[in-house]
Amino acid sequence: MDADGLPFTFKDIQGKPSLVYFGFTHCPDICPTTLFLMSQVLDRLGPDASRINALFITVDPDRDTPDQMKSYLTAYPPVRGLTGDRAHLAVAWDIYGIEAVVVPTTSSNYNMDHTSDVFLLDQSGRFRSTFDLNTKLEVALADVRALLA
Template structure:
């Protein structure tokens, strides 16, 4: 009787582990599902007032981050991380598109982007544009951005904190957030730059 119960216990435990393992694997695949090539064309305006065409995502790797310049904590921390990584890349930083796409077009004018991003790294290119177009681009990347209650122009935005790493074909290869180290980001970028 004890042997039989032990066998049932072992079989039940093994089945649980198998299903749990399959569940975790499915979750991993879901969370790491590649976005693929960003082939929905778009045009935005950079901090210099120039047009940024999505075709520019082709030809060299890119860092793509969505945020806003009035962010009190997460965005500045992430931008500082990107600036550290770009600085460590040295001359190779010019081989990367480093894009900051605003989730706050009402306040993030080209002039505002230029002033704010100048404090971090000259390779960072701020992009803004029509709210509908920006919403469409956020949808491509799965970015959430919700304005929190505030007074007038004094409001905060709850948004997805993810930096995407694209290869030279515009395909998302990896992502990270503010908890990554600058050395980890550099390693990611070097791998993507070396890929054919």
């Protein structure tokens, strides 16, 4: 489901290229940095950004409720947050080869070690390439523009 509690399937994104990122809202560094890069790419696209789906799919459904996702993603427009029960999310994790492991900390909180690539899909939902937080903005932008060509 999305951050508004509405049902979601990958059929909902077909017809437009997509950026798909898996992470969690309590992430201290990698997720916010990667989401910021995604937001920068979309911002630099200008009006063409409306031709792209941008998804943030949780790897931590226990804490990433729809309300938590909605609140967190206000900093990264127009990224759409997806959460749900572990069984449904596991299907997406398996399709994309996402690894996510709980990393205990000394506090009552925990961290997640997870795959951290942004997947670029064409309008049919086929994989085309990836970028990550170490990718230069201009390189990521060129890769995303290629999806629109």
